[in-house]
Amino acid sequence: MNKLAICPGSFDPITNGHLDIIKRGANIFDNVVVVIFNNSAKTSLFSVEERINLIKEATKDMKNVSVDVSDDLLINYAKEKKASVILRGLRAVSDFEYEMQITSMNRRLAKDVETFFVMTNNQYSFLSSSIVKEVAKYQGKVTGLVPEIVEAALKEKYD
Numbered sequence: 001m002n003k004l005a006i007c008p009g010s011f012d013p014i015t016n017g018h019l020d021i022i023k024r025g026a027n028i029f030d031n032v033v034v035v036i037f038n039n040s041a042k043t044s045l046f047s048v049e050e051r052i053n054l055i056k057e058a059t060k061d062m063k064n065v066s067v068d069v070s071d072d073l074l075i076n077y078a079k080e081k082k083a084s085v086i087l088r089g090l091r092a093v094s095d096f097e098y099e100m101q102i103t104s105m106n107r108r109l110a111k112d113v114e115t116f117f118v119m120t121n122n123q124y125s126f127l128s129s130s131i132v133k134e135v136a137k138y139q140g141k142v143t144g145l146v147p148e149i150v151e152a153a154l155k156e157k158y159d
């Protein structure tokens, strides 16, 4: 059976930390769908369309990776797509409590969808979309932390 993994998040914007997780997932599972969940509690810098385009461009060499968007509950989306895995990244201990809460709830809602954690590469353990935006806002250099296309898009936003 084809193993489909969903990699959910805000991706506002996609960073090299996200890409690292996606790439490693793509080496394990048959297909990975990066899904932008439109979380109304968060205000975003990039529109959904912009985020889709940035993810598509950044993952264009990964043939089994595609992009989607949803405003459904993650676990409903996973069931509808018959996904077997939810792929998440773990950076630091601070991620753990939040992830455990979500994972426990998702398991309660759907026992056959497994959440799979990939420990981040050390060089990205401090990296988040928020910190990248904060640095870029004040014209700090984010080279090496985000794909080049994202770096250019951030420059355009904050110019």
Ligand code: ADP
Residues within 6 Å of the ligand: 008, 009, 010, 011, 012, 015, 016, 017, 018, 021, 087, 088, 089, 090, 091, 095, 119, 120, 121, 124, 125, 126, 127, 128, 129
């Ligand atoms: P969310 O708002 O759901 O946390 P994000 O876009 O911030 O969405 O993150 C999506 C996923 O990517 C999460 O599993 C998060 O832990 C993971 N992630 C984010 N940044 C990194 C990083 N630097 N290294 C590894 N995983 C990361």
